[in-house]
Amino acid sequence: MGMFDSFNISATGLSAQTLRRSVIASNIANATTTRTPEGGPYQRKRIIFEPVNIRPNYKSPLVPGRIESGPGEGVRVLKIEEDKAPFRLVYDPNHPDAIQIGPKKGYVEMPNVQIVTEMTDMIEATRAYEANVNMVNNAKAMFNKALEIGRV
Amino acid sequence: MFEAGGTNTTNFLLERALDAESVRRKVISNNVANVDTPHFKRSEVNFESELKRAIDQNRELAENDYPGAVTDEKHIPFIQMRDVKGVGSRINLDYSTSLRNDGNNVDIEKEMVDAAKNLMRYNAFITSLNQNFKVLKMAMRTNG
Numbered sequence: 183m184g185m186f187d188s189f190n191i192s193a194t195g196l197s198a199q200t201l202r203r204s205v206i207a208s209n210i211a212n213a214t215t216t217r218t219p220e221g222g223p224y225q226r227k228r229i230i231f232e233p234v235n236i237r238p239n240y241k242s243p244l245v246p247g248r249i250e251s252g253p254g255e256g257v258r259v260l261k262i263e264e265d266k267a268p269f270r271l272v273y274d275p276n277h278p279d280a281i282q283i284g285p286k287k288g289y290v291e292m293p294n295v296q297i298v299t300e301m302t303d304m305i306e307a308t309r310a311y312e313a314n315v316n317m318v319n320n321a322k323a324m325f326n327k328a329l330e331i332g333r334v
Numbered sequence: 335m336f337e338a339g340g341t342n343t344t345n346f347l348l349e350r351a352l353d354a355e356s357v358r359r360k361v362i363s364n365n366v367a368n369v370d371t372p373h374f375k376r377s378e379v380n381f382e383s384e385l386k387r388a389i390d391q392n393r394e395l396a397e398n399d400y401p402g403a404v405t406d407e408k409h410i411p412f413i414q415m416r417d418v419k420g421v422g423s424r425i426n427l428d429y430s431t432s433l434r435n436d437g438n439n440v441d442i443e444k445e446m447v448d449a450a451k452n453l454m455r456y457n458a459f460i461t462s463l464n465q466n467f468k469v470l471k472m473a474m475r476t477n478g
Contacts, residue, residue: 188356188363195367202370231371233364253360253377253425257367310369313442317363320453324359327460328352334468 187253188321194256195314198231201259202307205229206300213295216279223279224293226265234258267294346419347385348463354381354423355456361425362449365440372436376445381423388416 184190205227215224234255274280275288358379368374395401395413402412433439 188359191360191363191367195363195369198367199370231368231374233368233371233374253357254364254368256364257371306370309442310366313366313369313446314363316446317366317449320449321359321363324355324453324456327457331460331463332467334464334471 185325187255189318191254191256192314192317192321194234194258196311196318198257198259199307199311199314202229203304203311205262206304206307209295210297210300212293213297213300215293216277216290223269223291224295226267226293226295227262228265229262230260231257232260265294269294343419345463345466348459348466350419350421351381351459352456352463354379355452355459357423357425358452359449359456362445362452365445366442366449368438369440369442369445370438372438374438374440375427375429376440377425377427379423379425381421384424385418385421388418388421391416392418 209226212224218224234257269291270293271286271289272292273288274290277290280288280290358381361377361379365376368376391413392415395415398413402409404411428439431439433441
């Protein structure tokens, strides 16, 4: 356990939230993209986080006493996966990507991005980022105070 | 017995408390970093309650009017003396609660308040430690 662990932990939170904001920005930017290299409209991306734990999170008589649950090592991005929600259908027969045959004729499949959801997610990401910045500043104040030990 | 140690014990305990606050800071940082992680459960640090238990145990031992007779060195006394200096912090996982639908139980306001408390306590301990050093210095300087 090093001295700057709390900084590193907060840094993982900061970078995770930054990536989350990038994903949200990508979603908003592609809110009306109807054509992608994979075919079909843009699918909303969502980011999945995972805690980083080097030490096991359990204690049992079978594992040595030294192995106890320590403070975690922060957060990391497990994957960025696609939202499987159905696409939004907009009636626009003159659109080049409008469906030509079948019962959905004349409809255009729009991405399953909800701007309101993205905006609230963005606010949440920003607040979480601020919380991590706050932790870094707090830790800095603590270490500065620790340097005053013995300076009497 | 606690006061008998003098400044040295106080300083030692303050150091242990600083260690505990340092661990607590890491745990709070980890909680905050994982505020949006599904199924993450927050942890917290117990130091004060451990210390209190050790002190209470020692006090109980001192006030115990009917200690079990220990006539052999292999006898185990009812209440054992605990070394207050050996008390360490313990990290507990709070897995019984759930704050949101995704199983996460990090309350960001609580964590922020805990971080502020952590900082204030750390500052208080260091001020107190410095005060002790100042007293020692003063005592050493008194040469008539």
